[in-house]
Every structure is written in structure tokens, then in C-alpha cells.
Amino acid sequence: GAVVSQHPSRVICKSGTSVKIECRSLDFQATTMFWYRQFPKQSLMLMATSNEGSKATYEQGVEKDKFLINHASLTLSTLTVTSAHPEDSSFYICSAPPVLRGDYGYTFGSGTRLTVV
Amino acid sequence: DAKTTQPPSMDCAEGRAANLPCNHSTISGNEYVYWYRQIHSQGPQYIIHGLKNNETNEMASLIITEDRKSSTLILPHATLRDTAVYYCIVGAGGSTLGRLYFGRGTQLTVWP
Numbered sequence: 001g002a003v004v005s006q007h008p009s010r011v012i013c014k015s016g017t018s019v020k021i022e023c024r025s026l027d028f029q030a031t032t033m034f035w036y037r038q039f040p041k042q043s044l045m046l047m048a049t050s051n052e053g054s055k056a057t058y059e060q061g062v063e064k065d066k067f068l069i070n071h072a073s074l075t076l077s078t079l080t081v082t083s084a085h086p087e088d089s090s091f092y093i094c095s096a097p098p099v100l101r102g103d104y105g106y107t108f109g110s111g112t113r114l115t116v117v
Numbered sequence: 118d119a120k121t122t123q124p125p126s127m128d129c130a131e132g133r134a135a136n137l138p139c140n141h142s143t144i145s146g147n148e149y150v151y152w153y154r155q156i157h158s159q160g161p162q163y164i165i166h167g168l169k170n171n172e173t174n175e176m177a178s179l180i181i182t183e184d185r186k187s188s189t190l191i192l193p194h195a196t197l198r199d200t201a202v203y204y205c206i207v208g209a210g211g212s213t214l215g216r217l218y219f220g221r222g223t224q225l226t227v228w229p
Contacts, residue, residue: 034217043204043219043221043222044155044161044204044219046219091158093160093161105151105153105163106153106163106208106217108153108162109160110159111158111159111160113158
């Protein structure tokens, strides 16, 4: 099946700095990547949709300038948390939809645990 | 917004079948039903999906009602490693049409 490789798995950064999270689709091309955030004991919340070669679309209430998304190639999408603050500490997960509708399930990365201190 | 309703928690004895229900009464004709599970601090794991017909794979079976307004995920012989949060999600699938919105899911606890 399809695999999405997400890095880093854990990162600790100082308040005010920026952190980049990468998601790579292995053995398939992902023209779209979804980015989620998950706080402890809560469900996944969709943040944004990245599309290769075009601007990302953000869900309501998600700050575009804070969560920069880049999808420069068919196999790589990145999420940069800019000027991170402790409230940005969360579990971030990316997901690629199936290439063919109904072909197989969406593929999720293994997640990135961000801790801002 | 999530378009599904699931019980918040269920438990099941090891070796028995776990039947997890899901209501999706507003599902549209081109939307699939997807089931995922998430073990603590990991990315969601795909289990199964279906459109109209019942489906079975090596992990589980998916029973979709004829009107498609509800479904049941069946783990035929639950093990302790099946303890996880199970999410039932509807989505169109494929490309940008397929945003998946997660609900709260069902915490399944398998006990020995």
C-alpha cells in the first residue's frame, strides 16, 4: 500500500522559533496533502489542504501566516509553524488521499509531536 | 464538520467479536464510509472502506445498511492490540474532493 513518511516524529523548540514538518509520499505522487492537528484526548482537526503547485486552502479559524504550507513537488508537502508558542504544542499529522477514487484508504503519516517551551 | 455519530466508548472481551456502530444519515451518493483506528500517539491506521456493498479484508468486515445511513465495523476476534480509538468517516475520496473530517470516534477497550 501507499506510504507517507513524516519527519520529524518529535521536536522540541523554543518559543518564538519556527519548526518545519515534512511529509513525503513514497512510491506514489500526492497532488494533495491534508494537514491535521490533534490536542491530547481530542480528535484530529483538519487544518488545511495543500495542493501541488498552488496555494493551500485553510479551514476556518486556522491562521495562514502562522501555519505555512508548501507543496512544491508531487512527493513533498511541508508545514512550517512560525513563531511557535506553547499553545501550538500538539500532534501534527499529514494525510494523502487515494490516487484513484475508492482505490484504497487515505494514507496518514506517523505524526509529529511538537512541544514548544 | 464530522458527519458521523459513534458511541464514545465500548469494550470487548479478548477473542470475541467487536461490533462498532456508526451513523451517517446525511451521507451523499458519492461518499464512501472509511474506518480508521488510532493507537495512542500514532497516525491513524486505515482499516477498511466501502461505498454500498459489505466489505471484508484481513483486518475487519464492514456492514453497510441498504439505505447507507449506518454501518458497523466488525473485528471478528478482538485482541488486546485492537485497543484503540476507532473513527468512522465519510468522504468523497480522491484528490481535493476528499477532505476527511474526524468525529470523536469510539474508544474500544479489549480486556483479557
